[in-house]
Amino acid sequence: MGPMASGKSSVGFALARILGADFADTDVRIVREHGPIPEIFASLGEDAFRDLEARAVADVLAEEHPNGIVVALGGGAVLRPETRDRIAGHHVVYLEVAWEDVAPRLVGSEDRPLLHGQAEASWRELMEQRRPVYETVATLKVHAAGGTADEVAQTVADQLIPLQKELTRERRH
Template identity: 60%
Template sequence: MTAGSCRLDRPVVLFGPMASGKSSVGIALAGLTGAEFLDTDALVVAEHGPIPEIFAAHGEEAFRQAEAEVIAMVLSQEHPRGLVLALGGGSVLREETRSRLGGVHRIYLRASWDDVAPRLAGSADRPLLHGDAENGWKALMDRRRPVFESLATLSLDTGHRTAAEVAVQIAQEIAEGHCRVDEGAIV
């Protein structure tokens, strides 16, 4: 596959745990398909400031509300070249967000603690991981995994693969029709 050789038939939404590669894979997939790439964390930061500051000043709920509003706005817009959207790790826990994801390719990017630990090393911008990062990450995954698994139309492991390799597999799965799409709202 070459850049732009595979066009997306509908938006692709990437979700999964923090540091699973959503942004890196999203950039690679957008480059491969010629689609527009957007990252909800970056959009929230552009509008409201750094995520740790939002958490400190207003709490997680305010951040999640801002995130839900950004997702709703992006998915309501036209994206003539196609859209690859990377979601924040906890965004799909909100029912209102899940309900907006009908009719899109919902890709769960899986990763283990051993995979993400090197990516999180030295990161001070993860408000939900202060203190014991490993146990905090694992506890988040225990709560989020069932939602990720039930929501996914395609699930891929990103642990020992490059973003480009994962992007190629996503494009191939979509092109071959192996990525099922639910048309209705998801709850």
């Protein structure tokens, strides 16, 4: 999880490859089933989109994934208490970035409905609202700037593998 343009999809895909796990991107699922996100926001509103997002998270977590799964959550997915409840007990990685890290990806982007044409101010406002939730939900925080998706994914994997071994050991006792 993390803010828009933090690399959730690309890092998540790379992490799944490293771990030999499945990969799912909830935004991709929503677009596939309901159409482009900006159109959903325009026609149905943010609340309806968050409903679709919560359903996508619930669906992917309910599926069978014998090798595990890495899920890229939309930037606002964890705003819903039911989503936070569903991901509790899983490793949740917060990809932390600053505006300077994401600006090249966002400036001029027309597919980010929450930016409202003022990318930096809107992004910073969203982060002020979301950062406390991200930090509360996260079981691991990784600074996601300054490396490729593969490098960030390897950093995540290097930290997750020992955590998973510890969790497995605790479950046996």
